[in-house]
Amino acid sequence: MTQPCRHLVVVLGDQLNRDASAFDGFDPALDRVWMCEAAEESTHVWSSQQRTVQFLAAMRHFAQALRGEGLPLHYETLREGGLADALREAIAHWRPARLRLTQPGDWRVLQALRAAAGDTPLDITEDRHFLCSSARFAAHARGRRQLRMEFFYREMRREHGVLMDGDQPCGGAWNYDADNREAFGPNGPGFLPPPTRFEPDAITREVIALVQQRFADHPGQADPFGWPVNRAQALQALQVFIDERLPHFGRWQDAMWTGEPWLYHAHLAAALNLKLLNPREVIAAAEAAWRGGRVPLESAEGFIRQILGWREYVRGIYWLRMPDYAEQNALAAPHDLPAWFWTGDTPMRCLADAIGQTLRHGYAHHIQRLMVTGLFALLYGVQPQQVHAWYLSVYVDAVEWVELPNTLGMSQYADGGLLASKPYIATGRYIERMSDHCRGCRFDPGQRTGERACPFTTLYWDFLLRHEARFASHPRLALQVKNLARIGPAEREAIVARADAVRAGSVA
Ligand SMILES: Cc1cc2nc3c(=O)[nH]c(=O)nc-3n(C[C@H](O)[C@H](O)[C@H](O)COP(=O)(O)OP(=O)(O)OC[C@H]3O[C@@H](n4cnc5c(N)ncnc54)[C@H](O)[C@@H]3O)c2cc1C
Ligand code: SF4
Structure with a gap:
């Protein structure tokens, strides 16, 4: 039977930092580090291959550094199931007097590990990485x-x-x-x-092969x-x-x-x-x-x-x-995320470009996230929890503490204005001004109705029509809402019909 250890220090995939507070007072003669690649972390949302490689490769390199330092480490390579079950087994095996964990970046993980700790005391230590506790x-x-x-x-x-x-x-x-x-x-x-x-080294190449297979x-x-x-x-x-x-x-x-x-x-x-x-x-x-x-x-x-x-x-x-933040949907957005968000297969050039590079590299810069993919989802009326699941899946930098407020709050206004002072909405003209995408696109950002109408522009006016009452006296949006007064009933109908066609997938 293994000797019980004093502290089992739990290190998660986004805590690859030797200065983390959970290591304070670490004594290699008494304590142990525990790390685990749990498949559920890649399946609770449909995590992209690039993102999973990023996490597993960085974890394995950190484990290598810990071993190089001579720290006793129990590292579980990719196993089915969740972190909580794996931790329960580790507790039964190592019988630690206490568990130590730096504050995780995900509320769900914190709850799961608390439950898994059972009767073993769990010390959650401050994450000193951040400047503001x-x-x-x-x-x-x-x-x-x-x-x-x-x-x-x-x-x-x-x-x-x-x-x-x-x-x-x-x-x-x-x-x-x-x-x-x-x-x-x-x-x-x-x-x-x-x-x-x-260039990927042997460790990363092994992870790439594993992810491609699993x-x-x-x-x-x-x-x-x-x-x-x-x-x-x-x-x-x-x-x-x-x-x-x-x-x-x-x-x-x-x-x-x-x-x-x-x-x-x-x-x-x-x-x-x-x-x-x-x-x-x-x-x-x-x-x-x-x-x-x-x-x-x-x-x-x-x-x-x-x-x-x-x-x-x-x-x-x-x-x-948290946890209520994740459930918010202040604008009561009801629609499903269009399936092409997972492939980039759309004639809208701006979206095809932003999603294409996202799936290739796990990366898009802030304005692509906010004013292309995020803007489209907001104007379309995608249910914010589906937008959140997409952003959490596709970016190599996606961890819930940072992804969720950016998506739900900044990009989808689902928190009703807690994080950002107004919804970030614009027509296709914004994208035309900030890029070359519209030049080669079959749509025209200047048109809101008709065969060539840019879906962003149609959906922008449709958004204002749907939320006219809510934003009519909003200090930062009222001017945009006022412009609706210039649109007569026939054109309003045409905007709504075209927006419905965009959502039905018969336009793009
Ligand atoms: C809908 C949406 C989802 C997002 N999801 C994430 C996410 O999962 N993870 C993430 O780190 N960022 C996220 N962001 C913020 C931002 O888009 C990315 O941090 C940035 O694009 C990463 O690229 P970069 O390192 O080249 O950043 P740069 O543009 O070069 O910015 C420098 C650094 O500043 C920080 N930063 C910039 N903007 C933000 C922001 N709004 N919130 C927090 N940090 C910021 C990042 O650490 C970034 O590395 C999201 C933004 C939006 C609109
Ligand atoms: S015309 Fe509209 S859909 Fe096409 S690239 Fe410009 S903004 Fe995007």
Whole structure:
């Protein structure tokens, strides 16, 4: 019979960080690490092949590093079923006096592991990866009628001394978005620095083969795979981003171009979310590049806002509002997600491009997620829980604490305006302005009815018609609603008929 251990330290697939608090006081003579590849983590939503490879490959590399350090580790390679059953067996085998777990990134996992612990005491330790603890965020939220990212972000800047000159923001403003967000213009982006991709080593190749075999019917493809899977690679990817792409990040943050998935973005979300990188080191590198004169302030500030602002803010909202948050559907959106979201097989060029690269690489940048796939689902009226399941499945960086508030709150307005101050809605004209997609498309973003009407434009007006009463006096949407007054009854009918045809699949 095995000797009972003191602490069994549970390390989940998005906790690949030796500094995690669950390791505090770890004694290799008394304690053990437990890691497990549970198939259910790839099946509770229909996880894409690229995403599963990302998690399993990074876990196996972390396990290798722990073994290299001489830590006693029990690592279960891919097994059927869920984490909870696997943990029950591990407890029966190792008979630990206590379990230790850094706060997980998924409410569902936390409940399952709590239940699995049974009579064995389970210490949930603070996740120090984040700059703002759940308790700190709750204090920020307490007593506020409205939560807004911008105010939270300013508090974080002050509290952590980021981009500050004394008590004032560097450059005199908190936000430089007015200088950002250009489109590329008719000739496109021109030369683009190549993304940092890593040739899979033997461990990753083995994972790719495993995923291709066990999850063959899952969306997307496992190969080619080039994401960072260990800390050294993540640090290299960070350095190249700071040197080559951050200088242009702000300016082109919202731009899109057909066949160009990478542009000037960081491609660091998965490395951050799996904890291969610490957000403090990413923020510090961006600030140092600005202070060293290598990056304009609007790029450094725009980038830092995403990490110190949005990333921490959405996590705060997740833990403040779960589990009810996941069930919300403020606009009572009733429709099923169109099946082509899982294949990209649609004549709408913008969507075919965004979904195609998503399934190939497990990646799309923020504006593609918010203003192409997300916008379409919102205007179409897809039930938000189905939209959530799609986003959680397809991106290599998808972990529920960050994916859910972005999808349900920011993109689908399903929380009724808790996270974002208004629904992000636009016609196809927005996509036309920010990309080249419409040039080669069979639809026309300027038309809302008729054979060539762009589905985004039709559905935009249909959305306003459906929600006219709700948003007529909304401070940030009333102007858009007012434009309905110019549309007569016959055209309203034509819009609704065309929107129905889009939903019936007879248009696109
Ligand atoms: C519907 C929807 C779903 C999303 N799902 C996820 C998700 O599952 N995981 C995820 O990490 N991000 C998600 N995002 C946020 C954002 O789109 C991605 O973080 C970003 O596109 C990742 O690419 P990048 O690393 O090149 O980011 P960049 O555009 O270069 O941004 C830099 C970093 O800032 C952080 N960041 C940027 N925007 C956000 C945001 N809105 N919320 C939180 N962090 C942010 C990320 O860590 C990112 O790596 C989602 C956004 C939307 C609209
Ligand atoms: S016309 Fe409409 S569907 Fe076609 S690419 Fe433009 S926005 Fe997308």
